[in-house]
Amino acid sequence: MAKYVDSTLQDAKVLLKTAQKYSDELVEYGVSSAELDALQTLIAELSKIDGQQKGKKTTVGTETESQNSVIAAAKKKIKLVRDTAKNVFKSSPAIQKEFHIGEKSLMISNSYNNFQIQ
Numbered sequence: 001m002a003k004y005v006d007s008t009l010q011d012a013k014v015l016l017k018t019a020q021k022y023s024d025e026l027v028e029y030g031v032s033s034a035e036l037d038a039l040q041t042l043i044a045e046l047s048k049i050d051g052q053q054k055g056k057k058t059t060v061g062t063e064t065e066s067q068n069s070v071i072a073a074a075k076k077k078i079k080l081v082r083d084t085a086k087n088v089f090k091s092s093p094a095i096q097k098e099f100h101i102g103e104k105s106l107m108i109s110n111s112y113n114n115f116q117i118q
Helices: 002-021 023-028 033-055 057-088 093-098
Strands: none
Touching (some): 002 023, 002 033, 002 057, 023 033, 023 057, 033 057, 057 093
16 A cells, blocks of 8 residues: 555656646646645645554554545546646647656556556
8 A cells, every 4th residue: 555655646746746837728728726736735635644654553444544535536636637738738748748648657556445547
């Protein structure tokens, strides 16, 4: 689980930085600044939960449920931003590359949690 959380955090942080760079263009196509703020909040929340869980191995079950819900919410925001960027920058492969569009995601598959990874 730790590798999956770490890769999700890394993916979200890279995407957020790129999305903030192109926020004006994304806003025109429906990704509001509130969506980016929500992604930033989810990143902070997931980082906090992950840090707490690493220190409490005896409560892994309940902590994992909380962590999974934050991961799922972050993945929805990541998908929204990527899908929008794919349309906004369809004629700019260089910018699409910054959003990691057309590349294998940094997130790894974790069948235990049944996450659908792009």
